[in-house]
Amino acid sequence: MTPTDTKRADSPAQAVKPLAASERAARGERPSKFVVYAALPKAPQKFIHMDHEQASAATKHFSVRSAFSFLLVGGLATALQYLLTAIMALGFGVPPVRASAIAFSISAVANYLLNARFTFKSEKSHRETLPRFAITALAGLLVNTIALAFLLSIGLNVVISQILSTACVLLWNYGVNSVWTFRNKKARDLAP
Structure with a gap:
């Protein structure tokens, strides 16, 4: 046994x-x-x-390679989010939380395309994965917005607050995208 x-x-x-x-x-x-x-x-x-x-x-998507790729893609998307946040908040006077939310949404599109192609090498259709990714990203947006607003309210500056908020969103997104958004069909069919 x-x-x-x-x-x-x-x-x-x-x-x-x-x-x-x-x-x-x-x-x-x-x-x-x-x-x-x-x-x-x-x-x-x-x-x-x-x-x-x-x-x-x-467990296919839980690997060192996928985690490294996810971090790389996420780093690129985060850099895009930070750049857009800075341009909107510092250049155009958009409130930081609103600027971050808008930038997060734009970077989520780039994040989806790169993760589908390179991180998870998804063979599923965008019709199946895009809505799941959008739900995950919207939940991540909520995590980002709540964390950022809270951290700003306790007196942390915008940059430190955004870095900590991003760490929360990173953990959320990798876990959910690994086990739900891009999980292959054989793995999904395990439920009774």
Whole structure:
């Protein structure tokens, strides 16, 4: 029996019990299949079955290469956002939070195109990924705007506030885009 051949108990108070080979056979599973069993909180017991190929697909986008590429693309998009924010706030007198929000929106388009092509090497259509990216970017805009407004309200200057806000958005965007926006179809089909 391998460590993955376990079944989580219905309540946290119960111990994790091994899944009997007869239970796996009753489910029609081959002994060599990699199976993950997970209880969903406050929901009926549900099982997610993954063979090795599906497990690899589920984690495909989490790699050093994709993280480095995401940082590079994000750095370019961030530089564009900072440049546009500075031009609008310092050159045209647009309030910093508004200038940052506008610049964020423009840089999000560049970010999408570069991440789809280079970071995640997406083969999915823009019809499928663009709305997801837009939802993720809008949520990132909300994170950016709230963080920036808060940091400015406690007296930090615009540059430091924007850098800290950007760090929050970076973590949000990489995680969501990796597991939802650009996740390949085999990985998405894991849900029961």
